[in-house]
Amino acid sequence: xxxxxxxxxAQLKGVSVSTLRRWESEGKLIPERTANGHRRYSMNQLLxxxxxxxxxxxxxxxxxxxxxxxxxxxxxxxxxFCSTHGWQFQVIEDLGSGVNYSKRGLQRLxxxxxxxxxxxxxxxxxxxxxxxxxELIFSLCEHFGTEIVIINRTEDASFEEDLAKDVLExxxxxxxxxxxxxxxxxxxxxTELKExxxxx
Numbered sequence: 001x002x003x004x005x006x007x008x009x010a011q012l013k014g015v016s017v018s019t020l021r022r023w024e025s026e027g028k029l030i031p032e033r034t035a036n037g038h039r040r041y042s043m044n045q046l047l048x049x050x051x052x053x054x055x056x057x058x059x060x061x062x063x064x065x066x067x068x069x070x071x072x073x074x075x076x077x078x079x080x081f082c083s084t085h086g087w088q089f090q091v092i093e094d095l096g097s098g099v100n101y102s103k104r105g106l107q108r109l110x111x112x113x114x115x116x117x118x119x120x121x122x123x124x125x126x127x128x129x130x131x132x133x134x135e136l137i138f139s140l141c142e143h144f145g146t147e148i149v150i151i152n153r154t155e156d157a158s159f160e161e162d163l164a165k166d167v168l169e170x171x172x173x174x175x176x177x178x179x180x181x182x183x184x185x186x187x188x189x190x191t192e193l194k195e196x197x198x199x200x
Contacts, residue, residue, distance in 0.1 A: 003032065003040035012046055013116070023049065047116070048145045054119040056082055056089040059109055061128045063097055071095070074124050081151055082122060089122070099131050106130075113140050120147035 009031075010017045020039075023029040029049050031039040058078035062071045075091055082089040094105035106129075112118050121141055123129055129137055141148050 003042055004046070006031070006039045006041070009039075009041040009046055013049070047143065050116060050119050050145065054117055056087040056120045056122060057109060057112060057118045058082060058089055058091045058122045059094075059105070059129060060091060060124070061094040061096070061103075061105070063095075065095065068095075074128065077124050077151065078122055087120070097131070101130070101133070110137065110140065113137075113144050113146050116144055118144075118146045120149055122149045122151065124151050126150055 004012065006017055006020055010020055013020070020029065024031065029041075029045060031041045031045070034040060058075070060071055060074035060078060062068065062074070071093060075093065078091060079089075092105045092109050094103040096103045109118075109121075113121070126134055138148055140146075
């Protein structure tokens, strides 16, 4: 992989050349040197380094409006945990299904991670991020050098309730797409599937 000059590296990181020199003097980012003494930076080096403004970001999510009290509890736990550790932080919250990737807060979180603005991501539980596919976000975090902190690694108390709601959403969306929602028989199938999901 080719190395970047100091000007190219500064442009990639969105910082000034003097900032890169300061990071070098602080031992934060040590470039290689060419035979002529010019600095050269690898992509891995640059991805691992966070700007001085990088934050701890807490992410809280619930599936529906009737769980707003749980959302507040999540936020309180996250704020207390980060304050105890002395981290500068901000909270991103979402209200929506754990199988929905287009939630506004989640999209904002992804942009911040890929812009190297997130030093660490803090969750109360793994499934608060996404019900299925959270590993994709964790892979992004690993690639961009974002630490992941999960406060409680046991299952959520509301796991079954949230899962049932997510399953209902999947059934409704995919049944409508695959079979059409006009047929009486298809509507009956959807109803029966929903009843099964509610018993989970």
